Amino acid sequence: MNQVMSESPATDSLDRPVYSPGLEGVIAGESALCLVDEGEAGLRYRGYAIGDLAEHGSFEEVAFLLLFDHLPTAKELNDFRGELALHSVLPRPIEDFLSLVPTGAHPMDVLRTGVSLLGMTDPDAADHSHEANVRKSLRLLAQIPLLVSAAYRFANAAPLAPPHAELSFADNLLYLLTDRKGDEQARAMARVLDVSLTLYAEHEFNASTFAARVTASTMTDLHSAVTSAIGTLKGPLHGGANEAVAEMFLEIGRREQAERWVREALASKRRIMGFGHRVLKKGDSRSAIIQRHADSLSRLCGERRWYDIATAVERVMQEEKGLYPNLDFYTAVAYLLMAVPRALYTPVFVCSRITGWCAHVIEQQDHNRLMRPRALYTGPAKREYVPLGRRT
Numbered sequence: 001m002n003q004v005m006s007e008s009p010a011t012d013s014l015d016r017p018v019y020s021p022g023l024e025g026v027i028a029g030e031s032a033l034c035l036v037d038e039g040e041a042g043l044r045y046r047g048y049a050i051g052d053l054a055e056h057g058s059f060e061e062v063a064f065l066l067l068f069d070h071l072p073t074a075k076e077l078n079d080f081r082g083e084l085a086l087h088s089v090l091p092r093p094i095e096d097f098l099s100l101v102p103t104g105a106h107p108m109d110v111l112r113t114g115v116s117l118l119g120m121t122d123p124d125a126a127d128h129s130h131e132a133n134v135r136k137s138l139r140l141l142a143q144i145p146l147l148v149s150a151a152y153r154f155a156n157a158a159p160l161a162p163p164h165a166e167l168s169f170a171d172n173l174l175y176l177l178t179d180r181k182g183d184e185q186a187r188a189m190a191r192v193l194d195v196s197l198t199l200y201a202e203h204e205f206n207a208s209t210f211a212a213r214v215t216a217s218t219m220t221d222l223h224s225a226v227t228s229a230i231g232t233l234k235g236p237l238h239g240g241a242n243e244a245v246a247e248m249f250l251e252i253g254r255r256e257q258a259e260r261w262v263r264e265a266l267a268s269k270r271r272i273m274g275f276g277h278r279v280l281k282k283g284d285s286r287s288a289i290i291q292r293h294a295d296s297l298s299r300l301c302g303e304r305r306w307y308d309i310a311t312a313v314e315r316v317m318q319e320e321k322g323l324y325p326n327l328d329f330y331t332a333v334a335y336l337l338m339a340v341p342r343a344l345y346t347p348v349f350v351c352s353r354i355t356g357w358c359a360h361v362i363e364q365q366d367h368n369r370l371m372r373p374r375a376l377y378t379g380p381a382k383r384e385y386v387p388l389g390r391r392t
């Protein structure tokens, strides 16, 4: 603890408890994982600038940094990759579970239940220590891409894809999601996917991470906290937005239709997915990074349609609402180019954010205080109980 916190709730000038709808602006805890700053400091993971990590690092380095507090040496990175390869296997009950999934279930729902099941089969299921939490985190990081891929392939009666231990995390994920690996386009796609995984890995007390920390603060198991987080990420105001952005691009169809589509949507009070942010009111620095990569990938693939629609939508949103794109917006352009199945966009977010969630759960439980805020009561005052037989 750097600061001494007052034990009584914060009050305003009239001595009323401070209430902020949606907890906007509320400091709800301490964390050494991520700095979200709209000023010069920008976005940093454990002190490292996001631009440096995305452009010069790899997602595996970022995952190691978040879980172990320092950037890995070459040997540590090699050992980390080896350990992930070792854990790249799904236990038998997962296969049985996939055969029971109802047709048409969303992969995020399959993932939520699948991770819950992984919690029951984890060799450290009964151990909630720091060391066990780290081991569980590594297993989840290795298992989630397999679960995402298996769920999708099972639902589409496609053969399961085995993981390739010699591939990087992003190369392997691209292969699991799209069957692509090795050629020039696939290498460029995997590089952009790697950047997007780095950008998605961590973002302070966003809704899903906060849900994970609230759950973890009861000192329950790590898989329970991750299950809470997956359910929270799924919503379209949070991680579900990346899939919704792609749906919007498909609905718009052609660049020439973008302006009219957006103006009509705004006139009918629709929210435009991929714009706005609770904290980043002057723009999301991650967006410029993924936009640059989506642009180069569009050129390489000779497919400008999605990028052109996106820039047209962005221009109208700037003019009409003064709102900036968030990370989900140009990420959808990149994933469309990679031909990632749309229902897997938010599960790909999970493949990355699992690192941030696990690091937060570990941090929460290492310095725990139960999260239990208060509510401002708005219900009726005293009411007399009327026995059932006399109620009209």
Ligand SMILES: CC(=O)SCCNC(=O)CCNC(=O)[C@H](O)C(C)(C)COP(=O)(O)OP(=O)(O)OC[C@H]1O[C@@H](n2cnc3c(N)ncnc32)[C@H](O)[C@@H]1OP(=O)(O)O
Pocket (backbone or CB within 6 Å): 236, 237, 238, 239, 241, 270, 271, 272, 273, 274, 275, 276, 277, 278, 279, 321, 323, 326, 327, 328
């Ligand atoms: C990785 C991530 O999770 S990033 C977020 C992904 N989510 C999305 O892209 C969904 C679309 N965006 C939104 O719904 C919002 O911007 C949120 C939920 C992300 C943040 O919202 P808040 O901080 O609560 O902003 P709030 O809802 O108060 O909006 C402020 C104003 O901007 C408008 N606004 C905000 N976002 C949008 C949007 N995407 N489209 C249209 N108008 C918007 C609101 O209608 C409101 O206008 P008003 O003052 O005229 O009523």
Ligand SMILES: O=C([O-])CC(=O)C(=O)O
Pocket (backbone or CB within 6 Å): 200, 202, 203, 205, 206, 207, 277, 278, 279, 326, 327
């Ligand atoms: O911080 C937030 O509220 C949402 C977000 O951008 C993220 O989770 O990456």
